[in-house]
Amino acid sequence: MSLASKYGDRELVKGLGIYKDMRLDAMPPEYRARFLSRPHEFFVDPFCVEGNLYFIGNREIGCYLIDSGDGLIVIDTGYEFTAGQLFNSIWMLGFDPRNIKHVFHTHNHNDHIAATNLIVKMSGARTYMSEVDGKAMVESMTAKPSMRYAAIGAPSIKFVPDVYTHDEESFTIGNTTITCYDTPGHSRGCQSFVFNVEGHDGKTYTAGIHGGLGILSLHKEFMEAEGYYSARDEFFAQLRKVVDLPVDIYLGSHTLQGNMMEKLEKRKADPNGPNPFIDPTEWKKMINTAWVQAMQLIDDEENGNTPEWQKKMYADILKQSGNSK
Numbered sequence: 001m002s003l004a005s006k007y008g009d010r011e012l013v014k015g016l017g018i019y020k021d022m023r024l025d026a027m028p029p030e031y032r033a034r035f036l037s038r039p040h041e042f043f044v045d046p047f048c049v050e051g052n053l054y055f056i057g058n059r060e061i062g063c064y065l066i067d068s069g070d071g072l073i074v075i076d077t078g079y080e081f082t083a084g085q086l087f088n089s090i091w092m093l094g095f096d097p098r099n100i101k102h103v104f105h106t107h108n109h110n111d112h113i114a115a116t117n118l119i120v121k122m123s124g125a126r127t128y129m130s131e132v133d134g135k136a137m138v139e140s141m142t143a144k145p146s147m148r149y150a151a152i153g154a155p156s157i158k159f160v161p162d163v164y165t166h167d168e169e170s171f172t173i174g175n176t177t178i179t180c181y182d183t184p185g186h187s188r189g190c191q192s193f194v195f196n197v198e199g200h201d202g203k204t205y206t207a208g209i210h211g212g213l214g215i216l217s218l219h220k221e222f223m224e225a226e227g228y229y230s231a232r233d234e235f236f237a238q239l240r241k242v243v244d245l246p247v248d249i250y251l252g253s254h255t256l257q258g259n260m261m262e263k264l265e266k267r268k269a270d271p272n273g274p275n276p277f278i279d280p281t282e283w284k285k286m287i288n289t290a291w292v293q294a295m296q297l298i299d300d301e302e303n304g305n306t307p308e309w310q311k312k313m314y315a316d317i318l319k320q321s322g323n324s325k
């Protein structure tokens with residue numbers, strides 16, 4: 001019996017398939033070095049996903065803007081060094097970043113939160129994060145560095161969330177109601193958000209961003225560094241919990257997830273055709289992909305099949321975060 005199979009079947013959703021070769025682990029070293037040194041190459045012209053929902057991230061990090069009719073809402077803000085791009089994207093769409101009223105965060109990792117302080121300085125926006133991740137972040141401002149913020153560079157910019165969010169709690173802002181779901185495993189307090197989008201065709205769609213499909217945290221080294229030994233149990237349990245949420249529009253918390261760029265190209269090629277971002281199977285397919293990859297990771301580790309370059313990469317990340325032994 002493989003170690004992974006104690007969590008269930010190899011696949012969570014049978015017959016739907018998975019995305020092969022979609023990266024749900026850490027950035028490969030060359031890619032990361034390039035992103036750091038040449039972030040402009042990762043810039044993506046901002047675009048409308050559907051109705052009042054816009055993409056304002058880059059090729060690596062998924063950040064989103066909602067025009068609620070009562071101020072702008074931002075979900076995840078990305079790295080500090082791409083904050084200029086984020087603001088630029090908002091201007092390019094014809095909005096004013098000074099009108100950002102609310103900022104939601106899927107989790108407390110540096111790559112999703114580091115531009116938030118600049119937004120708060122500019123607009124006084126209210127900030128939201130799960131109580132678990134939010135309190136851990138605030139605590140870490142005085143504690144030792146941690147993998148939680150490690151992905152790239154020092155966590156120089158932090159904030160104290162105005163609102164601590166909880167499982168199945170909803171917030172209505174203008175025309176938009178955002179419901180938070182606890183989806184731990186990637187971080188202890190990781191959340192996913194589901195909300196309504198008023199489509200161009202007059203229909204209402206449901207968009208979902210899953211904050212915690214990244215499997216980096218499930219490696220032994222990271223569970224040990226974080227003292228987060230229940231990461232795997234919680235990861236598989238949350239996938240099972242949210243897989244059947246009725247989501248029409250899947251939003252990648254990393255842009256590779258859900259093939260956001262490919263969908264954009266498809267849309268450009270056929271602007272009047274069906275919107276490729278509207279696909280009710282995508283949420284399930286991405287969750288299934290994460291499930292299968294996590295199972296594989298555990299088995300590879302158990303059987304000593306983790307490639308050397310990957311082990312080195314994990315060691316480097318831990319070293320950068322001050323967590324190496």
Ligand SMILES: [Zn+2]
Pocket residue numbers: 107109186214
């Ligand atoms: Zn993360």
